[in-house]
Amino acid sequence: MAEPKHLGVWVYGVGVDIDAAPLAGTRGVDGETLRTVDAAGLTAVVGSVDLESFGEDGLRRSLNDLPRLEAIVRTHHDVIQAVSRLGPTVPARVPAVYDDDAGVETMLEEHRQTLAEAVDRVDGRQEWGVKAYGQPPPVPAPADPRRVPRTAAGSPRPASGTAYLQQRRAAVSARDETRRTALAEAEALHSQLCRSAMACRLHRPQHAALTGDTRWMVLNGSYLLDDERSGAFRATVTRLAPSHAHLAIELTGPWPPYSFVDPVEGAA
Amino acid sequence: MTVGAQAVNPSTAPVGTAGHTSTNLGDILERVLDRGLVIVGDIRVSLLDIELLTIKLRLLVASVDTARELGIDWWEHDPWLTSSARPSIEDGPAARRPSRAVGGERTALPEAAAEAEFDG
DSSP, rough: OOOOEEEEEEEHHHHHSOOOGGGTTOOOOOOOOOEEEEEETTEEEEEEEEHHHHHHHHHHHHOOOOOHHHHHHHHHHHHHHHHHHTTTEEEOSSSSSSSHHHHHHHHHHHHHHHHHEEEETTTEEEEEEEEEEEOOOOOOOOGGGGOOOBBBTSBBBHHHHHHHHHHHHHHHHHHHHHHHHHHHHHHHHHHHHHSSSEEEHHHHHOOOGTTTSSSSSEEEEEEEEEEGGGGHHHHHHHHHGGGGEEEEEEEEEOOOOOGGSSSOOTOO | OOOOOOEEEEEOOOOOOOOOOOOOOOHHHHHHHHBBOOOSSOOOOHHHHHHHHHHHHHHHHHHHHHHHTTTOOOOTTTTTTTOOOOOOOOOOGGGGGGOOOOOOOOOOHHHHHHHHHOOO
C-alpha cells in the first residue's frame, strides 16, 4: 500500500482578492492545482506540494540538480505571470514552503502592512530589464620570448625587452581604457533610464560563465514603469542606444516587478 | 506571455548569441532566487546554502566547458565565489570586492566584477 503523501504548501505570490478559478489551467511546481489562502485582506496563491520532493532535503537536492531547478523556477515564474494578469502580485522568492495553510495565514497576518504596501507599489506597474555589455579588445598574443632579438652572447637585448614590456603595458592600458569607456557609458545609460522610470535598481552583473559570453556585463538594471508607459520606455532605450555605441544593449520584459517589492530608501 | 530578450542595437550584436524568444534562464534565476518577497516559510533551506547554491548554479547554467574553451575560468580563482580559492598575485584588493546590488540596493556600478573577469 502506498504511503500517504506528506504535503506542504508552496507560496507563489501575494495579492489582494485573487480568484483562483481563472488559474484552473495553470499547474504549479509539483504539477498541482493552484489555490488561494486568504487572511488579513490579502490573498496568497499557493499549491500543495509533496514534501518528499519539496521539503528541506528534497529542495536541497533539487537546488543542486540543474534540470530540476530550471523546471521549478520556470514554473514558479509562469505561475506568477499568470497571477499577475489577474491583479497586482508580489512574487515570493523561492523557496517559500509552509507546513500547512495555517502557517500561510499567520504569515499574511504578521506581515500585513509590508505586504499591503508592496502590493500597492506594484499595482499597475511592470518591470523592464536592461543589460549592457562592453566588448573587450582582443588580447594580443604575447611575444614569443624565443623570438626576442638577442646579443651575440645570447642574452636578450635590453631594448627589445623594454619594447616587449611597453607592448604589454600598452595592451593593458588599451583594455583598461575600453573598460572605463564601457562603464562610463553604462553609468550614463542607467541614469538616463532611471529618469524615464518610476524607480530603478542596479543589480550584480550575471557571471560571464552564465552564457559563455566573452563580453563584460557592465549594466544589469531593472526599471519600474506604469503599464501604459512601457511602450515609451522601450522607445527610449532604442533612442538612447546609438549614443552608447560601445555597449551592446539587451532589453527584457515586461516582468512582474520582482525587483521592486522591497522598499529602498531614497529610491528614484 | 514570454519575456523575450531584445537586442537593442544589433550593430553590436553579441558574439555567439542567436536571437531567442524564450526567457533566458539566468534572468529568471536571478529574479526568482534573489529578488521577490522574502517569506520565511516553515521548511527551511538555510539562506547561506541558497546563496552559495545560487552562485554555483549560475555558473552551471551555461556550459562551463564552453566558458573554459573561451579562456574564461576566473571564477575558479575568485575568493568571492569559492572559499577555497586563493587570490592571485596580480589581483589588487579592489578587484576582489563584489558589487552589492542584490535585491535592490542602489550601489556603484560593478567595476569590481568587471575587473575581476579578465586578466590584464
